[in-house]
Amino acid sequence: MLVDKWRLAPSNSYGEPEFARRGYYVDLPFTCRDCASREVWAAAQQKWWYEEAKGYVDSTAVRCLACRRQRRSGRMNNNKDNLIQAS
Secondary structure (H helix, E strand, C coil): CECCHHHCCCCCCCCCCHHHHHCECCCEEEECCCCCCEEEECHHHHHHHHHHCCCCCCCCCCCCHHHHHHHHHHHHHHHHHHHHHHC
16 A cells, blocks of 8 residues: 555654655554554554544554553543533
8 A cells, every 4th residue: 555645744753754765554563552462553544544644653553443442431431520520
């Protein structure tokens, strides 16, 4: 899957990330930081993250989908609790 460098978010880095130098995305294996499951960050997911969502170009996947959802849910619940306490 080819990289469209013009769609990447600007960064204050002097260098280019490896995928941009290479010119295409590749599937990247990683181990989830929370549950230690082995996962793959697919090239299509990377393209979406960097070019559509404008994710930081030096970021990479560190959590599986289930752990990301659990973490996001926990943060939302904490925010709701904080809003209720502030009332």
